[in-house]
Amino acid sequence: MKRKPSAEATAAWIRLVRIQSRVLGAVEQDLKKAGFPPLSWYDALLELSRAEMGALRPVELEKQMLLPQYGLSRLIDRLVANGLVLRKVCEVDKRGLVVEITEKGRELQRKMWTAYSAAIERHVGSKICDTDAAKLSALLDRLGASCDEASSGPASSDAASSPASAKPA
Amino acid sequence: MKRKPSAEATAAWIRLVRIQSRVLGAVEQDLKKAGFPPLSWYDALLELSRAEMGALRPVELEKQMLLPQYGLSRLIDRLVANGLVLRKVCEVDKRGLVVEITEKGRELQRKMWTAYSAAIERHVGSKICDTDAAKLSALLDRLGASCDEASSGPASSDAASSPASAKPA
DNA sequence: CAGCATTATATGCAACTGCATATAACTGGC
């Protein structure tokens, strides 16, 4: 049950890791140079801004993000500290809470999208035509299917739904 | 000069980030569960084991890896602490040094490859046929070309050479 | 409705990261 991967699979794996690292690094750099916080902040703010009432339980939010539970907990700490979201008590489940985006949070999300979308265009859009981008997406999605054993990690087993990040207001 | 990315480019970007995160997480988990250190250790050991005399200057090694300079410096600390490599003085350039892999280091690299290759097969190979894997590689390589401005990041501007990680002894 | 497993969230601690900067050696110009 431990067969070796083909040369093609191995090559694809290497590209996946290296190219993603390079492109993600470049995009994050662009964001930072423009004076913005990391992408994870954007992701959280975007999900919240799209949610009904601009509020979500951390549990819900976690499903959309690629952070582990404790990572999200601390991300929320920082967002709260910056006045971007509010921690409110959850009436229906007293052990939980509700995170609500503030107007300031919505503003930051919008402003970040300007820089973020430009970075995506610069580091992805400009390098590949739409047809190929679509092919790339399809191929990547193939790798998303969960495999036999329960091999977890930050984001583990969930249906291939929800686009999660990107896309403006 | 700040055009918005197409829906296709954006979708590809999202997949790239999310799928890579998931697959990389899964592979690292497999390695860890098997009692092995992180992939960066493997990468360094592999490069060294392939190098002439099993030794490289950190500067050379850095080019093959996706760590920044100080990251590599500290990775070497850990490898040394575990007896996997040796720091030797560099005769030809006294400010530098030469990192040499030990027999123990070579052994670990070989053992890790067993688990690593199995993980690649499990999380990549088994999900996609060789033809598609090759297509995926080609599409990803497209994104590797450097763009106009000097937007750095861990690994920035170098030709699309050297496979870097993976592949056994 | 008591007890026990489960879910939601937070946190102490050690390891790791990024950033800026230190140290030291090399290189070229004059």
Next chain:
DNA sequence: GCCAGTTATATGCAGTTGCATATAATGCTG
């Protein structure tokens, strides 16, 4: 040969992560 600038490597510090575990409320189950 000396100074200015560059290259190679290391490191102090603050911020972030992962891991394990804490706290607390829920939900079964009998």
